[in-house]
Amino acid sequence: MNRDKLLKRLLSDKDEVWDIIIIGGGATGLGAAVDAASRGFKTLLVEQYDISKGTSSRSTKLVHGGVRYLAQGDLSLVFEALHERGLLMQNAPHLVKNQQFIIPTYEWWEGPFYNIGMKVYDLMAGKLGLGPSEKISKEETLNAIPNLDPEGLLGGVIYYDGQFDDSRLAINLAQTAYENGAVLLNYVKAVGFTKDKEGILNGVNLVDVETGNAFHVKGKTFINAAGIFVGDIKNMDEGEKSNSVVLSRGIHIVLDKSFLQGNSAIMIPHTTDGRVLFAVPWHGKVILGTTDTEVDKPEIEPRASEEEIDFLLSNSARYLSKDPQRSDILSVFAGLRPLAISEGKAIPTKDISRKHQISISPSGLITITGGKWTIYRKMGEDLIDHAILVGGLEERESVTKNLPVHGYLKNTNHNDPLYYYGADKFQIEERILTKEKHLREPIHPHLPYIKAEIVWAVRNEMAITVEDFLARRIRALLLDAKASIEMAPVAAEIMAKELKKDNAWAQNQINEYIKLARGYLSGYDE
C-alpha cells in the first residue's frame, strides 16, 4: 500500500467513474471501504490527515457490548455490539484479545446485582460469548488484582470483553480494502462537490494536502464518514451549516503497569459523575478512562482539561492502593465522540445512544453519525446497502461477516513483541530483519519497538510523517509521550532515507512532532 502509486493510479484516468467515494479514513469510512471493495465495487476513500488520526485512534480500545448501555436498557445496541465483537475476534484474532474484567464490589447488594447483569450480558452474546461471568470472593479479587484497595472490599464479579489496538486495526482495514481493489489515500482532503443538472452529486473536488495540487474525481455515490466533521461535508453539499452531531470529549491517562498488577482489568460501573471507569492493561501500560464532556466545536487534536485529569486521578485513587499522581502520567490523550443528535432533546452526552444513524440528502449524499468502533463492520455494511439503493448499483450481498482482516493469524501469541502485525510479522522478519540486521535495534530503552518497524511502516503502511509512525503505526505517543519525543530523531532519520527526503525535512518533522507530543505530556493547553 504505497501512497505515490495509489495517487498515480487515481490520476491516471480523469474520466474514471467510481462506484463509491468515501470521505473519512476512520473506523466508519474504513468499514465502508472494506465492505464496498469486497462486494466488487470500484471504491475510493480519501482522508484529510492520516488513517485514523481522528477519533478512531483515541478510543478506550475495547471491543465490547457495552455494560453501560445494558444498564441504560439500550438492548438492541448491546446485542448488535456483542455479535460484532464475536465476528471481529474471529476475523482479526491478531488484534483483538479476550480480556478479563473485574467489577470490585463494596456494598452487599453489588455482588448479586452485577452478577445477574453480567449473566444477561453472557446470554446476549450467545455462541459468540468469550467466557462465563462469575461472582468471586474478596480473596480471589485481590489475587487477581493485588493492588486493588482492600478497604471495604467485599468481592468482585468477573466478566469478559474484547480489547484491541484501534489504529493498528484501522491500518489493517485499509490494507484489506486495498487488497480487494480499493484506492485509499491519506492526506487528501475533500473540499467541494459537483452536481449534475438535476442537482445530483456526480463528483468531488480533492486537494493533495502534501503538494497542494487540486483535482476532481467522478463518482456514482458519496459517503460522508467524516466523524466530528460530518457537518462540514453536509455544508459542502447543502451550502448551509447543519447541526448533525453532538460532540463529547473523552480523555484517558496512561500509567505504568505497576499501578495495576496482574492481567485483569478493572471496571467501575459508577464514578462520581455516574459514568463507567475502566483501568485496562494495554501494551505493557495501563489506560485509565474515560470522561464525557460536551464540547461545541470539532478539533482534530482535542486536549484534556485539568478538571478531567483530576477527575480520573481522584476516581482511580479510590480503588487503587497506590494513588496515581500527576507526575506518574506517561501520556494523556483525548478524543471527541461524534454522537448522533437525538430529536432536539437536551440530555447529557453520556445518556445519548451510541447507535449509528444514516441519512440521505436530496442530492444523494449518504451521511452517517454515531456508532462505535466495535460495530464498524455492520456500519459499513449498512452504508453500502444504502449506496446500492441511492446509486442504482448492482445488488450484491455483503461478505464481510467472514472476511479475514489483513494480518489475520490464528492462535496469535500476544506476548510476542511484534504480535500486532499478525501474519505480517513473518514478512518483517523475512524481508527486513534477515537482510538488515542493524534494524533489530530498539528505538528507545523504555518501549519495545525496533527500528525495522519504521522501515516497514513506510514501505507497507503508508506512513509519511514521523507522527504517523510514532502515534498510529506504533503507539509510542500514547504509551509514553516523553519517550516518543526522544524517539523522533531516529524515526525522522530512517524515514528521510526511505522517503528520499533531505535533512531539512527530517528536522522539520522532529520539530512538528515535539510540538504535538508536548500536548500529550500535560493534556491541557498551557
Ligand SMILES: Cc1cc2nc3c(=O)[nH]c(=O)nc-3n(C[C@H](O)[C@H](O)[C@H](O)COP(=O)(O)OP(=O)(O)OC[C@H]3O[C@@H](n4cnc5c(N)ncnc54)[C@H](O)[C@@H]3O)c2cc1C
Ligand atoms: C474517548 C472515546 C473512547 C471510545 N472508546 C471506544 C471503545 O472502547 N470501543 C468502541 O467500540 N468505541 C469507542 N469509541 C467510539 C469510537 O472510537 C468511534 O465511534 C469511532 O472511532 C468513530 O469513527 P469515525 O470514522 O466515525 O470518525 P473518525 O475516526 O473521526 O474519522 C473521520 C475521519 O474523517 C476525516 N475527514 C473529515 N473531513 C474530511 C475531508 N473534508 N476530507 C477527507 N477526510 C475528512 C477526518 O480527518 C477523520 O479522520 C470511543 C470514542 C471516544 C471519543
